[in-house]
Every structure is written in C-alpha cells, then in structure tokens.
Amino acid sequence: MTAASELAAEKAARPSLDWAGSLKDAALASLVAVLLALPLMGLQTYDIGGGALGIRTHFDWVAAAAAAVFAGRLVLRLYRQVRHIRESRGETLFTRLAAWGSRRVLPITIAGIAFAVALPLLPFSSRYLIDLGTTVLIYVMLGWGLNVVVGLAGLLDLGYVAFYAVGAYTFALLARDLGFTFWEALPFSGLVAASFGVVLGFPVLRLRGDYLAIVTLGFGEIIRIVLLNWAPVTGGPNGISDVPRPSFFGLPFARSAPEGVTTFHQFFGLEFSPDQRVIFIYFVILVLALVTNLFTLRLRKLPIGRAWEALREDEIACRALGINPTNVKLSAFGIGAMLGGFAGCFFATRQGFISPESFTFIESATILAIVVLGGMGSQMGVVLAAILLVALPEFGRAFAEFRMLIFGAAMVAIMVWRPHGLLAHREPSLRLAARGEAP
Amino acid sequence: MNAAAEDRTPLLAVEHLTMRFGGLVAVDDLSFTAHPREITAIIGPNGAGKTTVFNCLTGFYRPRAGRLAMYRNGECLLLERIEGFKIVRQAGIARTFQNIRLFAGMTVLENLVVAQHNALMKASVFSLAGLLGLPRYRSAEREAIDHARYWLDKVGLTEVADWTAGTLPYGAQRRLEIARALCTAPALLCLDEPAAGLNPRESAELNELLLAIRTDEGIAVLLIEHDMSVVMEISDHVIVLDYGRKIADGTPTAIRADPNVIKAYLGEDQGEELPETIAADLAIPRSQ
Numbered sequence: 001m002t003a004a005s006e007l008a009a010e011k012a013a014r015p016s017l018d019w020a021g022s023l024k025d026a027a028l029a030s031l032v033a034v035l036l037a038l039p040l041m042g043l044q045t046y047d048i049g050g051g052a053l054g055i056r057t058h059f060d061w062v063a064a065a066a067a068a069v070f071a072g073r074l075v076l077r078l079y080r081q082v083r084h085i086r087e088s089r090g091e092t093l094f095t096r097l098a099a100w101g102s103r104r105v106l107p108i109t110i111a112g113i114a115f116a117v118a119l120p121l122l123p124f125s126s127r128y129l130i131d132l133g134t135t136v137l138i139y140v141m142l143g144w145g146l147n148v149v150v151g152l153a154g155l156l157d158l159g160y161v162a163f164y165a166v167g168a169y170t171f172a173l174l175a176r177d178l179g180f181t182f183w184e185a186l187p188f189s190g191l192v193a194a195s196f197g198v199v200l201g202f203p204v205l206r207l208r209g210d211y212l213a214i215v216t217l218g219f220g221e222i223i224r225i226v227l228l229n230w231a232p233v234t235g236g237p238n239g240i241s242d243v244p245r246p247s248f249f250g251l252p253f254a255r256s257a258p259e260g261v262t263t264f265h266q267f268f269g270l271e272f273s274p275d276q277r278v279i280f281i282y283f284v285i286l287v288l289a290l291v292t293n294l295f296t297l298r299l300r301k302l303p304i305g306r307a308w309e310a311l312r313e314d315e316i317a318c319r320a321l322g323i324n325p326t327n328v329k330l331s332a333f334g335i336g337a338m339l340g341g342f343a344g345c346f347f348a349t350r351q352g353f354i355s356p357e358s359f360t361f362i363e364s365a366t367i368l369a370i371v372v373l374g375g376m377g378s379q380m381g382v383v384l385a386a387i388l389l390v391a392l393p394e395f396g397r398a399f400a401e402f403r404m405l406i407f408g409a410a411m412v413a414i415m416v417w418r419p420h421g422l423l424a425h426r427e428p429s430l431r432l433a434a435r436g437e438a439p
Numbered sequence: 440m441n442a443a444a445e446d447r448t449p450l451l452a453v454e455h456l457t458m459r460f461g462g463l464v465a466v467d468d469l470s471f472t473a474h475p476r477e478i479t480a481i482i483g484p485n486g487a488g489k490t491t492v493f494n495c496l497t498g499f500y501r502p503r504a505g506r507l508a509m510y511r512n513g514e515c516l517l518l519e520r521i522e523g524f525k526i527v528r529q530a531g532i533a534r535t536f537q538n539i540r541l542f543a544g545m546t547v548l549e550n551l552v553v554a555q556h557n558a559l560m561k562a563s564v565f566s567l568a569g570l571l572g573l574p575r576y577r578s579a580e581r582e583a584i585d586h587a588r589y590w591l592d593k594v595g596l597t598e599v600a601d602w603t604a605g606t607l608p609y610g611a612q613r614r615l616e617i618a619r620a621l622c623t624a625p626a627l628l629c630l631d632e633p634a635a636g637l638n639p640r641e642s643a644e645l646n647e648l649l650l651a652i653r654t655d656e657g658i659a660v661l662l663i664e665h666d667m668s669v670v671m672e673i674s675d676h677v678i679v680l681d682y683g684r685k686i687a688d689g690t691p692t693a694i695r696a697d698p699n700v701i702k703a704y705l706g707e708d709q710g711e712e713l714p715e716t717i718a719a720d721l722a723i724p725r726s727q
Contacts, residue, residue: 295570302569303552303559306545310553313542320497320534321554321623322527428546430580432588432600 017081026074033069037062105380105427112383116286120279127278134282134350136390138343141289143370143382144296145339150368151377152305153332154312156213159200159220160367163193163337165227165359167344172240172354173233182246182349186342193341194334196223201333205326208315220364227356239355243348245277246284253277281350288346292339293379299335301429308332309377309429366390373414375421384422448510450475450627450659451496451532456505458491458683465491467683469505473627473676478653478660480670482694483680484703489663490537492680493629496661497534498523511626528557531626535616535633537663543605547596547615550604551587552580554622559583590618594648610641614648621652627659628652634666642666646673671695679703 042062048054116137120130142164149157167189174180174188204215227234234240245253251264255272264280265272299305307328310318315325348354370389374381393407414422449472458466466488473479481489494500496507496518507518509530516530526532542550552559562579563569569576591597594614599607604615613633620628633649634642650673652658664670670677670691677694679687681703687694694700 298570299566302566303556303563304566304569306549306553307556307560309545309549310542310556313544314540316499317536317540317542318553319499319524320527320536320540321556321619322524323553323556324524426544426603428601429549430552430584431546432548432584432591432597 016085017078022074022077022081025077026070029073030066030070034062034066037065041065108380113290120282127275130275130278130282132391132394134278134285136386137282137285137289138347138350139367139370139386139390140383141285141292141343141346142340142367143374143386144289144292144379145336145343146367146371147377147379147382148296148299148308148339149332149336150371152300152312153308153329153336155329155332156209157216157333157336158213158361158364158368159216159218159223160336160340161359161361161363162200162220162223163197163340164344164347164363165223165356166196166337167193167341168348168354168358169227169234169240169344170341171345171348172243175244176240176242181244182345186345189345190338190341193344194338196341197333197335197337198330200337201330205329217361217364220359220361224356224359227359235355237355237357239353239357241353243352243354245352246281246349248280253280285346285350288342292342296339297379304328304331306429369411373411373421375418375424377426378421378423381421381423388422447474449473450510451661452506452508452510453492453496454506454508456492456495456507457503458488458495458500459503464683466495466502466680469680469683469685471678471685471688473659473661475626475659476653476657477675478649478662478673479676479678480662480664480674480691481678481680482664482667482670486682487680488683489680490631491683493534493631493661493663495519496526496629497532498526509627527623527625531624532629533620533623533625533627534629535613535620535631537631537635539609539612539616541604541612541616541619543603545604546601547591547604547607548584548587548600550615550619551590551622552583554619555583555586587618587622590621593621593651594618610637613637613641613645617648621656621658625658627661629661631663632665633662634664634669637666642669645669649673 044056045053146160170189170192171185174185200219248264251267253264257263311328370385374385451473454470456469495502509516563576679700686699687697
C-alpha cells in the first residue's frame with residue numbers, strides 16, 4: 001500500500017461533516033413546513049361584510065417558517081455529526097472534564113475553599129456578592145444534607161424543606177420564648193429536625209420510589225400548613241420577626257450596645273460597618289457547609305454509609321445479609337434531617353425574620369434539583385449545581401420574565417446531555433489496591 | 440450409611456413446613472434434615488416450591504405451619520420465631536438469589552465488606568468511633584478487608600476487587616454473590632440455582648468451589664439446582680419436591696432410580712425407560 005492510499009483510507013475512515021446530506025435533509029424538512037404552513041399560516045379568512053368571508057394570503061409568513069425550519073434542522077444535523085465525531089474519538093466535554101476532575105479532587109477542593117474564604121476580600125466583591133455567596137452556600141449545605149437521603153440511601157424525598165423549616169422555627173421559638181442565642185440553639189435545631197426526620201421515617205419504611213416521594217411531599221406541606229395555621233405559637237402567616245443575629249464569641253454586631261456589652265467593632269477597634277456582620281454570616285455558613293461536607297464524606301466511608309448505599313442498590317439483599325433496613329433508613333432520614341435543621345437555624349439567624357412563605361414546595365424542588373443535577377451522591381456536583389441553579393438565575397435578573405423559561409430549558413438540556421447529573425462519578429469507599437501490599 | 444446419618448444431630452431440621460398463598464399450597468407438610476459438612480440438594484420441576492422453602496428458611500416468608508429448627512453450638516434456634524434480617528446473625532444461614540442480587544453500583548470489595556456490616560457497626564460504636572477514626576475501628580476495618588480478601592482469593596476475584604460489581608461477567612457475579620454470603624460467616628449456605636446460566640467449564644469450577652466450602656471450611660450447603668450434573672456430582676443428599684410435597688429423599692444414586700422422581704420429571708404416561716438425554720443428565724459422571 002502506498003503512502004497516498006493509506007492517507008486516503010485514513011481520511012475516509014475519519015468521520016467528517018456530511019454537508020450535502022444535511023442540506024438535503026434540511027430542505028426536506030422545510031418542504032414539510034411549507035406544506036403545513038400553507039393552509040395554517042398562509043391563508044387567512046376575514047370578514048368582508050354581510051357575513052361573507054374573504055381570503056388573505058400571507059406567503060411571507062410561510063417563507064419565514066420554512067427558513068426557520070431549514071436553519072434549525074441544518075444546525076441540529078450538523079451538531080449531531082460534530083458530537084458523533086467527538087464521541088467516536090471517545091471524548092466529550094464532560095467526560096474529559098470529569099476525568100480531569102476526578103484525578104485532581106484535592107487541588108480543586110483546595111482551590112474552591114481558598115476562593116470561598118477569600119471571596120469577601122477580593123477587589124470585585126460587594127455586599128450583594130457576599131449575600132449571594134451566602135445563599136449559594138445555604139443551598140450547598142442543604143444539597144449535601146439531602147444527598148445523604150437521596151444520593152446515598154436512594155430514598156426520594158420531596159419534602160426536605162420541612163426539616164429546614166423545623167430547624168428555623170426551633171431556633172426562632174427558642175430565641176423568642178427562652179432567649180437562646182444562635183450558637184446555643186444550633187444543636188437543638190439539628191436535634192429537633194432529626195427527630196422529625198425519624199418521625200417521618202417510620203410511616204414510610206415500606207415505601208420506595210414514587211410512593212415515598214408522594215408521602216414526603218405531603219409531609220412537607222403538612223409542616224408548612226401547621227406553621228401557617230398554628231398562629232398562637234408560630235405567628236401564622238406573619239411569621240416570627242426579630243430573630244437574634246449570631247454573635248462573634250459573645251460580641252454582637254451592632255452600632256451601639258446596651259450597658260456593659262462590648263460590640264465587635266469596639267472590641268477590635270474598628271469603624272462600625274454593617275458589612276462586618278454580612279461577612280461574618282458568610283463565614284459562618286461556609287464553616288457549617290464544610291463541616292457538613294466532612295461529616296457526610298466521613299459517614300460514607302463508614303459501615304453506616306456503605307449500608308445506605310447497599311440499601312439503595314438492593315434492599316432484599318441487605319436483609320439477607322443481616323442488615324436491619326429499618327435502622328438504616330431511619331438513620332438516613334434522621335441524619336439528613338439534622339443537617340437540614342442546622343441549615344434552617346442558620347437561615348433564621350441570617351434573615352432575622354421567618355414565615356411559612358420561605359418553606360414552600362419550590363424550595364424542596366430546588367434542593368432536589370441540585371442533588372439530581374449535580375449527580376447523585378457527588379459532593380462536588382452539588383456545589384456546581386447549586387451555583388448553576390441559585391447564582392445564575394440571579395445574574396439573569398436582566399431577563400426578568402424569561403428567567404424561569406431559560407432556567408427550565410437549561411435543566412432539560414442538562415438532563416438530556418448528562419442524564420446521570422453533571423458529575424456522576426462514584427469513588428469507592430475503600431480499595432484493595434490502595435493498601436499496596438503483596439498477598 | 441442412612442442409619443449413621445440418623446444418629447448424628449442435624450444442622451437443620453425442617454418439620455411439617457407448610458406455606459400457602461391464598462388458595463395455592465406452595466409447600467405442603469415438608470420435612471427434611473440437612474447435616475453439618477454435607478451438601479444437601481433440593482430438586483424438582485419448576486413451581487415445585489423450592490424457592491419458597493428457601494424464603495421460609497431465610498425469613499422472607501413466615502410459614503403457615505411447621506417448625507424450622509437450626510442446631511448451632513448445642514442450641515436449638517427456631518427460625519420461624521426470629522425476625523427476618525436477624526437469621527443470618529443468630530442462626531448463621533446465608534443465602535444467594537436465583538436472579539443475582541448484588542449491590543451493582545458498588546465495588547466487589549465493598550459488596551463483601553457490606554456483608555460484614557453488623558460486626559463493623561459494633562466496632563464503630565454506631566459510627567462514633569468511626570467518625571473519630573479511633574484505632575479500634577480502623578483495625579476492625581482492616582480485619583474485614585482481610586476476611587473479604589480471603590474469600591476473594593477462594594472464588595478467584597482478587598484481581599477485580601476494585602471493579603464495580605455490575606460490570607463483572609455473569610459467572611463472576613454468581614461467584615461474587617456466593618463470596619458475599621460466605622463473608623457473613625454462616626453455618627449453612629443456601630444457594631438458589633448457582634449454576635444457572637453458567638457454561639460447562641464455569642459449572643465445573645463451581646462444583647469444586649462448593650466441595651471446598653464443604654470440606655475445607657466445614658460449611659454445610661443447601662442447594663437448589665436444575666443442573667443435574669452439579670446435583671448428582673457433588674450432593675451428599677438429595678430431596679425431590681413436586682407440587683410442594685416431598686416425593687423422594689436419599690443419596691443421588693437412590694434418587695436416580697426412584698420411580699416417583701422419574702414420574703414427576705417425565706409425567707405419568709411416559710414409559711418406564713428414561714429418554715437417553717435425561718438419563719445422561721441424571722447419571723453420575725464417570726470422572727468421579
């Protein structure tokens with residue numbers, strides 16, 4: 001074989017764009033569009049007086065429709081070919097990204113944390129940006145919490161916001177009636193939410209999949225409606241205001257303090273600025289989220305975490321191996337709810353005011369979307385998805401009424417391209433090879 | 440030999456087991472015993488109630504009547520009174536499933552470590568010691584991995600220990616499921632059609648594995664199997680079920696000649712002689 005024929009063979013073997021075929025296909029599609037559009041758009045009846053109808057022609061509309069279909073079909077065909085070529089080389093953007101990411105988990109994590117820590121100090125940062133960062137981190141924390149239930153244990157929970165609400169109201173009530181501060185109430189918020197998680201867990205022990213989703217959805221609504229209607233305790237739709245702000249080891253963030261109390265800016269000899277509290281709150285949620293992450297990562301590598309995953313994979317096999325499915329499920333619900341409760345407690349102190357309005361189904365849906373979009377069980381995926389779902393819509397405020405449309409389209413697109421989530425890579429909880437010893 | 444068998448204490452004694460689903464009697468007044476260090480096979484046509492017996496033994500069904508006694512360390516445990524998931528731990532009965540039930544998304548090693556959940560959970564003091572990374576938990580985890588490693592070597596899956604279980608070839612998945620059941624340190628291993636879907640070479644390897652489990656490890660095996668070459672070659676004792684009733688019970692040689700068994704497999708109207716293909720299946724392989 002000569003070098004030239006080899007080259008030709010190679011060229012033939014390598015897939016290239018098929019322009020002629022694509023143009024023909026697009027022309028065919030636009031012909032169909034013309035046939036459909038001609039009676040539907042091209043001919044229009046109107047009243048010419050005396051109840052009679054005349055016909056007006058709109059061939060320009062038909063031409064526009066045909067052109068749009070032609071262009072759309074051509075782009076779609078070519079895009080598919082481009083993707084096919086890339087796939088035949090065994091690479092897509094996401095597989096490369098995921099492979100690169102899984103090789104460099106540690107540096108990416110360190111870079112991410114460093115960026116998060118430095119965010120308030122960066123030159124372009126503003127109060128708005130830090131507020132947005134706080135919101136994203138709340139969702140990241142909620143996502144990591146729900147990941148225990150949905151991603152690891154495989155229990156589809158559509159009412160996760162209930163535990164968030166329980167945590168928030170626990171703190172608000174403890175503060176209002178018993179004078180608890182944020183740091184004193186934090187463990188109680190987690191505990192109360194966890195016990196609600198276990199309470200929810202009991203009736204749904206036998207349920208899975210869709211049925212479980214419906215019951216948890218109902219549970220979320222029950223909590224919200226109770227909060228709305230139990231006015232003497234929860235304040236009903238008016239909510240609870242004046243929830244205390246967190247203090248820095250007992251130093252409040254205030255312009256002036258009552259007699260005998262030193263404020264943060266006085267103690268450190270700084271000029272008073274409301275930004276100090278905003279930045280402090282940002283760091284509080286950063287620490288809470290990182291602790292949540294470490295906690296769930298650690299649990300995943302323990303027997304309890306492996307039992308959650310085993311339960312997700314096959315409940316019957318779990319029973320046959322002597323694992324008590326009741327305990328495993330309740331622990332997943334309880335721990336997931338506890339993390340949601342912590343986040344709720346933080347939410348209450350950050351807002352300073354809570355009402356049932358903040359705990360609607362859309363919140364549950366958003367948190368679940370973050371977990372599913374990120375890739376079930378993937379910690380890094382949750383961060384990525386939270387930024388995508390919470391921060392991007394903020395930047396899209398300019399589009400106003402199209403915001404939800406773009407948001408929905410983006411979700412559909414991601415689910416089409418990455419049906420298992422953005423980063424669906426599972427790292428084994430233990431390895432034989434890593435122990436690096438001869439048999 | 441039969442008289443000697445009667446004298447020994449059985450490992451498992453099933454007495455008058457009856458299981459009904461609505462009007463259907465799946466298992467009807469079934470009694471049999473399984474002895475330590477023996478392979479007991481349960482055979483019978485499809486729908487004879489074999490898997491139902493397994494489900495009763497391993498706590499997935501609660502029998503309507505009868506007594507399921509497991510003799511372990513001089514104690515008699517009544518299986519029908521033990522809560523389903525506790526049977527593995529208390530009575531030491533582990534099982535596999537007819538349609539393989541692995542934790543497909545987890546690695547081979549993780550599958551085997553999950554099987555040691557209860558011991559590890561105790562060592563991690565309900566995750567507290569584990570969360571803190573105390574040495575006590577870490578050594579327990581190392582032990583669990585070593586135990587898993589032991590069985591991986593036995594079933595020949597050490598090379599693929601870090602693979603995702605669902606990506607293994609079919610035969611390897613069967614062996615992994617057996618290894619996973621063995622990781623629970625059972626006294627009796629119940630295998631539901633372990634040779635189904637295996638090629639002749641894999642089937643022969645399985646025979647060797649089961650004999651090793653019986654002889655080297657001293658674990659009794661209760662086996663449901665359609666593949667007669669497996670049953671006849673390795674079983675010490677065969678029980679034949681038909682329509683939920685026991686129709687024969689004895690050594691493989693005795694079963695092969697039993698007229699009731701021939702009738703159940705071939706139907707009433709068939710001649711006395713077995714067609715050659717089935718006779719060949721039932722025959723004890725010469726190689727033994």
